[in-house]
Amino acid sequence: MRLQPHPVTGKVPTRSILHHETVTLRQVMKTALRHGWISHLPDFSAPYRASGKISHRAWFSPEEYKQLYTHTRERVTLTTGQSYKHPVAQLHDYVLFMANTGLRPDEANRLEYRDVTIEEDAGSSERILLIEVRGKRGVGYCKSTTGAVHPFDWLVKRNTPKPTDLVFPQDQKKQFNRVPADCELKFDREGNRRSAYSLRHTYICLRLLEGADIYQIAKNCRTSVEMIEKHYAVHLKNTLDAKAINVRRPKMLAAAD
Structure with missing residues (x-):
């Protein structure tokens, strides 16, 4: 039925x-x-199961991501002196923070200021965020890209928080959902609807495009290599090694006279 x-x-x-x-x-x-x-x-x-289509998660390409955060930044400028500038600025920082950490929206909602530490990465000597994440996988750790440091600094300066205050006290998902529509980015070319979760997917895809190790990405995002290979890596051209694909068998040397 x-x-x-x-x-x-x-x-x-x-x-x-x-x-x-x-x-x-x-x-x-x-x-x-x-x-x-x-x-x-x-x-x-089921008596039989047809092979389902493996669909990728909706994300923002590098060009689309730039279009998105440029739009949220312009909204902050346009609201200068307005009473609602604070939530608009919070949303802009949320976009940058999420796309540079890969946190799930529910993990970001639980995040307190005391869970975030700014430190210098030993490998790159760049400032990054070390985040103690509490989510559906329990407690784990995340190391951000350097692009998450400035948004976090702005959040601290704007809100002058206590260590136990939430970094994002208001759920940003509803406010964010309107922004991609304003930028004509609500749907990707396959018709998948973009949401706040798409910022996490964007983080993973951008790291893969940069050539990061898939195991380290999975560990940093508190997920599995299998999930990343199934839903992310399968549709990224940079994960294909042209040198390995286009290998040629050496021609047989002509027999000597």
Whole structure:
């Protein structure tokens, strides 16, 4: 019945909606099994499974990212002297901070000022942020690019916070969602909708384009190499080694007379 079109909208449930509903139903049945209400767990697996399309996560290319933060910076300038300049400036710093750290939006919402330390990177001698991240993976650490330092400095100067204050006390996702639409960047060329999560995807893709080690990216973003290879690296041209692809077998030397 769930595969039938909706009587009002005429839409058919998507693959992801059916998956979520199946998972929910399976959890309900497991609870019933633990309480002894049923004798066995029904098999919810599909008789066959078609190979699903592997889609990449929506992100901002280097040109699009520049267009995005240029727009948010101009909004700050246009609101000079206005009462709402503070949230506009906070959003601009949020865009730069997120795209240079790779944090998930929920991780950024939990972030306190005491979780962030400015330090000098031993390898590059550049100033970076060392961030103690609390999120769905528990507690982990993140080292930012140098591009996250100035936004954090601006946040500190603007808000004069206590160590336990939240870096982003207001959830920036709703405010951010309007900005890509203003820049005509709401959707990528495949029709994927961009959101605050796209800033994390942008961080990962830009690091891959710069040639960073995929294992180190996964470790820094508290995810797996498999996830990055499946959803990010698969569509980036820089991850293909032309020298390895275009290798040629040496021609056989002509036999000597």
